[in-house]
Amino acid sequence: MSLSNNNPALQAAGLTKIYGSGHTEVVAVRDVSLSVARGEIVALVGPSGAGKSTLLALLGLIRPPNTGRIIIDETVVFDNHQVKVNVRRFRRQKFGFVFQKANLIPFLTAAENVRLAMEIDDQPARISRRRAMELLEYLGVAERAENLPSMLSGGEEQRVAVARALANRPSLIVADEPTAALDSVHGRQVMELFRKVAHEQNAGVIVVTHDHRALDLFDRTLEMEDGQLRKSHN
Amino acid sequence: MNLATKDIKHNFGRFVLTSAGIGLLLMVVMGMGGIYRGIVEDAVTLVERIGADLWVVQKNTRGPFAEISRIPRDLEDGVLTVPGVESTHGFVSHTVQRDYKGKSLRLTIQGLSWPLDKGLWLPKAAGRGLTQAHYELVADKSSRLQVGDKLPLGKEIFTVKGLTKGMISQAGDSMAFMTLDDAQAVQFDLSPESIRIERMARVNRLFNIELGQIQPQMSERAGGPSSGIPALGTSMVSAVLVSVKPGYNIEAVAKHIDAWPDVSVYTKDGQKQLLLQGPADRARRQLGLFRRLLIIVSAIIMALILYTLTLDKLHDIAMLKLIGAKNSLILGLIMQQAILLGGIGFCIAYLLGQWIFPYFPRRVVLVRGDLYSLAIIVFVISILASLLGIWRAMRADPSEVLS
Numbered sequence: 208m209s210l211s212n213n214n215p216a217l218q219a220a221g222l223t224k225i226y227g228s229g230h231t232e233v234v235a236v237r238d239v240s241l242s243v244a245r246g247e248i249v250a251l252v253g254p255s256g257a258g259k260s261t262l263l264a265l266l267g268l269i270r271p272p273n274t275g276r277i278i279i280d281e282t283v284v285f286d287n288h289q290v291k292v293n294v295r296r297f298r299r300q301k302f303g304f305v306f307q308k309a310n311l312i313p314f315l316t317a318a319e320n321v322r323l324a325m326e327i328d329d330q331p332a333r334i335s336r337r338r339a340m341e342l343l344e345y346l347g348v349a350e351r352a353e354n355l356p357s358m359l360s361g362g363e364e365q366r367v368a369v370a371r372a373l374a375n376r377p378s379l380i381v382a383d384e385p386t387a388a389l390d391s392v393h394g395r396q397v398m399e400l401f402r403k404v405a406h407e408q409n410a411g412v413i414v415v416t417h418d419h420r421a422l423d424l425f426d427r428t429l430e431m432e433d434g435q436l437r438k439s440h441n
Numbered sequence: 442m443n444l445a446t447k448d449i450k451h452n453f454g455r456f457v458l459t460s461a462g463i464g465l466l467l468m469v470v471m472g473m474g475g476i477y478r479g480i481v482e483d484a485v486t487l488v489e490r491i492g493a494d495l496w497v498v499q500k501n502t503r504g505p506f507a508e509i510s511r512i513p514r515d516l517e518d519g520v521l522t523v524p525g526v527e528s529t530h531g532f533v534s535h536t537v538q539r540d541y542k543g544k545s546l547r548l549t550i551q552g553l554s555w556p557l558d559k560g561l562w563l564p565k566a567a568g569r570g571l572t573q574a575h576y577e578l579v580a581d582k583s584s585r586l587q588v589g590d591k592l593p594l595g596k597e598i599f600t601v602k603g604l605t606k607g608m609i610s611q612a613g614d615s616m617a618f619m620t621l622d623d624a625q626a627v628q629f630d631l632s633p634e635s636i637r638i639e640r641m642a643r644v645n646r647l648f649n650i651e652l653g654q655i656q657p658q659m660s661e662r663a664g665g666p667s668s669g670i671p672a673l674g675t676s677m678v679s680a681v682l683v684s685v686k687p688g689y690n691i692e693a694v695a696k697h698i699d700a701w702p703d704v705s706v707y708t709k710d711g712q713k714q715l716l717l718q719g720p721a722d723r724a725r726r727q728l729g730l731f732r733r734l735l736i737i738v739s740a741i742i743m744a745l746i747l748y749t750l751t752l753d754k755l756h757d758i759a760m761l762k763l764i765g766a767k768n769s770l771i772l773g774l775i776m777q778q779a780i781l782l783g784g785i786g787f788c789i790a791y792l793l794g795q796w797i798f799p800y801f802p803r804r805v806v807l808v809r810g811d812l813y814s815l816a817i818i819v820f821v822i823s824i825l826a827s828l829l830g831i832w833r834a835m836r837a838d839p840s841e842v843l844s
Contacts, residue, residue, distance in 0.1 A: 260843060269763065269840045299765020310760045310842055312444075314451030319442060326442055327766045355451070371764070383843065 214281065216379045216411025217243040217266060222275035224261055224434075235261040236272070237434040243411040245378065248402050250422055251415045253431035259415045260383055262431065266413065267302055267381045268294050280378035299328050303372025303380035303410070307387040309364035311356040317367045318343060318352040324374035335374075342370040346400065362393035369400055373408060380404065382414040391420065398424045444770070445777035448754070459746055460782055464789025466742065468797070470735045471790050471815060475798060475805035477728040482806050484611035484716040487551070488709060490562060491532075493682035494691050496707045497698055505534050505679035506611060506712075507719045512704060514621075514678045517554075523697055525689030530554030531678035533624040536614060541592060548584060548617040549610035550594075552624030552678070560603075560618050568603030574620055579603040583804075584615035595630035599623070611721060613803045625676055640664045736818060743826035747779050751830035755837050763839035775830045783823030787816055 224236040236258045243249050251259050264270040266277065268284060277285040279301050284292045311320045318339045325335035343349040346366040351359055359367065365385060372380050382401065386394030398414070398421040405412040405426075414425070422428055430438040449456045484506075488496075496505075497512065497520055504510020517529040533552030538545060553560050553571065560570040560579050568588040571577045578599040580586045590601040599619065608616040619627075631639070643663040647653035653660065662669060683698070685691050691708060699706040707715065751758070758771055791812070798805035 264840060264843060269843065295762070295765050295767065297765075298763065302765075304763055304842075306842060310756070312757050312760065314444075314448045315442075319447070322442060323444075323761075324764055327761075327764065327770065332442070 214245055215242050215278075216245045216247075216280060217241070217413070218276075218278040219266060220276045222262070222265055222272045222277070224258075224265055224270065225273050234434050236265060239275075239431075239434075239436050241429060241436060243379065243413050245411050246405055246409045247426045248405040248412040248414065248424070250425040250428040251413060251431060252417070252419070252422070252428060253437075257431040258434040259431050261434075263381050263383050263413070263415050266379075267304060268298055299324070300375055301378045303369075303375075303377040305365070305368050305372050305380065305382040305385045307384040309356065309361075309368040311364060311367055311371070313356055316353050316355055317348060317359065317363075317370075320356070320367055321370045321374050324371045328375050330375075338374065339370070342373055343367070346370050361389050362396065365389065365393075365397050366400065369397070369404065373404060373410070376408070377410055380410050380412045382412065384415055384417065386416065386418055386421070391418075394418055395421050395424075443777070444774045445781065448774070449778065449781065456782075460785040461789055463739070463743060463746070463782055463786030464793060466735070466739045467786050467790035467815070467819060468794050470732055470739065471794050471807065471812070472798060472801070472805055473728050473732040473735065474811045474815065475794070475807050476801070476803050477725050477732075478806035478808050478811065479609075479804035480611065480613075480721050480724045480728075481717060482607075483609040483613065483804060484719075484721040485713045486608060487610070487616070488712050488716065490564070490608070491682060492562070492684075492709070494685040494709060495683035495695050495698070496532075496709075496712045497529075497681040497683060497704050498679070498707065500703050500705050502705060503707075503715045503719070505532060507715050510679050511677040512679075512681065514676050516678075516681050516704070520681055520683055520698060523694060525686050525694040525697075527684045527686040528557070529681050529683050530557055531621050532680040532682050533621055533628060533678050535624070535628045535679075536610070536612070537594060537627065539592075539594070541586075544585075546584060546586075546592075547614040548580065549612070549614045550624050550627060551616055551618050552621035553618055554682075555620035555622070563603070563605045563618060564607060566604040566606040568601070570603055571618070571620060572602070575623055576600060577602045578617055578619050579605060580617040581605045581608040581615040583609060584617065595627040597623070597626070607804070609804055611716060611719075621678070625678075629676075736822065739819075740822040740826055743779070743782065743822060744829045746782070747775065747827050747830040748833060750778065751775055751833050755833070756841065758834050759837045759839050759841040762837060763842050768835065771834050772831055775834055776824065776827045779823040779827035779830070780820065783819045783826075787819045 220240045222236055222239045226233045226235055239262060251262065253259050265272045271290060272285065274288065282292065284290065284297060312323065315323060321339035321342055322335040325338060326332065340349060340352060343352050346369055348363050348366045351363055356364055386397050389397060401412050401414060402424045404410060427439060429436055497516065498504040498510040499512050502508050502510045514531050517531055520526055520529045531552065531554055534549060536547060536549045538547045555571065555574050563570065563579060566582045570579060576597055576599050578592060578601050580601055582604040586601050588601055588604060592599045592601065610616055644660050647660055647663045685694050695706045695708055698704060761771060794807065
């Protein structure tokens with residue numbers, strides 16, 4: 208059941224990202240505007256080089272856009288060529304990130320990887336320990352809590368990465384091809400997980416994917432081509 | 442959660458090996474300082490142990506350790522007449538090198554003024570001091586001689602009666618103690634052929650002068666032992682050691698004797714200064730230079746190790762930045778590892794040194810003050826070494842995770 212409310216998790220308007228200059232100038236994202244509501248899961252599809260990952264990097268405050276405006280959870284974070292917030296703090300409090308590779312810290316156990324996200328945000332160890340176990344249980348990997356990432360399967364690693372992304376109750380989860388390294392069965396399971404997270408945790412989720420077989424799990428699909436959003440399907 | 446210790450635990454083998462490498466390097470640095478301290482201690486040990494208040498040596502020399510000093514042995518009696526002088530005895534010091542049991546043996550021989558001085562003040566490791574006027578020897582245990590060993594020196598065979606500990610000359614040779622007469626006999630030992638030639642030369646010289654022509658009976662004495670010819674004078678010693686009576690001003694007694702035209706006088710501290718300003722000073726400066734170079738090399742190696750360790754973690758650091766980690770967390774990760782590396786390396790150096798240094802050919806003396814100084818230096822270079830890694834980590838771009 209969706210817990211979606213009307214507050215948008217993300218609003219972006221007129222985003223443009225240009226790499227290089229002069230003869231080497233490449234417009235990776237051109238005048239993109241979009242909105243993702245809390246509790247909504249949105250797929251971002253398109254051919255390679257369409258600018259999906261760059262758009263995700265802009266939305267995740269990993270790279271600054273050249274122009275445009277980004278509002279996260281009703282806070283203006285980028286406007287008029289200027290970053291308006293402490294990006295590092297904003298990322299740890301409002302964002303969850305999941306990538307093609309789980310990118311877990313190799314010397315920390317699954318539980319510690321989840322706890323780390325909370326302890327970075329100065330949450331007490333007692334609370335972070337309990338929430339990490341709750342999240343791992345929620346995502347079905349509680350029995351692997353004390354295992355290092357090297358002892359987990361690809362699917363389990365991604366579940367732990369999702370748990371880490373959820374740790375600080377983010378407004379927005381951005382995921383860049385999170386199922387690319389998984390087989391179709393595990394890939395679909397992870398996508399189902401994102402849907403569950405969006406609806407049950409009331410977070411906006413935007414997922415870049417090439418996997419068209421799982422598009423039925425998304426509330427909305429945005430198609431991107433040549434740096435621009437072309438179509439939107441419900 | 443401490444990321445530095447978690448990372449170390451995860452890569453424990455590599456960390457231990459790296460620490461061991463740093464430890465070996467620091468052990469060499471520690472050893473260099475210890476060798477210097479050993480040289481200083483060796484240089485002043487004898488002066489300290491003998492405890493003489495004044496050293497009377499040949500005029501205008503810095504003897505007997507800095508250069509050759511030869512003064513007549515009967516000067517002992519002359520000095521004894523000076524007001525305030527309690528006792529005097531001759532001092533002979535020279536180095537011999539012999540093959541013994543198939544190995545080269547170097548000994549710095551010190552003559553003891555028998556029977557006043559039987560070497561009771563020597564720090565004994567085994568056996569006893571001298572109990573007879575001739576053919577006995579007390580050697581330092583660093584010479585590897587054993588009590589009961591028979592050592593041929595000069596024309597006699599000396600029996601090792603006792604062993605000392607820590608009696609090393611400033612050149613690093615083991616000391617050996619025998620009576621002054623024996624020490625001189627060893628020092629001035631000549632082969633029978635040399636003695637015969639010398640005696641014949643004396644007889645020939647006698648016949649070349651008028652005295653020889655008018656008193657031919659003197660040729661018998663001229664062709665005999667040197668000790669039987671009064672004109673040849675008494676035997677020579679390196680120095681005369683003086684003890685001043687309690688209540689007398691040592692400087693005043695020294696000034697009195699120093700006024701004599703044939704000798705120079707040094708106080709105990711003066712003699713120690715001469716020792717430290719001589720060969721020990723050059724060794725100190727050389728070792729100090731090596732030590733500084735090794736510290737720089739250690740810092741560079743530590744910096745490279747920490748830089749490499751940081752490069753290995755660059756992706757994780759980018760991920761930490763991406764999920765919003767503060768710079769202090771990343772800085773702490775690298776700096777804590779650097780300090781741990783330096784600290785554990787220092788402990789390994791100390792423990793390994795305790796085990797290995799006693800086998801060094803030269804004495805290594807670890808002084809607490811030097812160890813504290815080195816610990817502080819290691820702490821500082823650990824922090825400095827981590828700066829290169831921190832600089833690289835601070836440049837890590839969170840977007841590297843996307844690639």
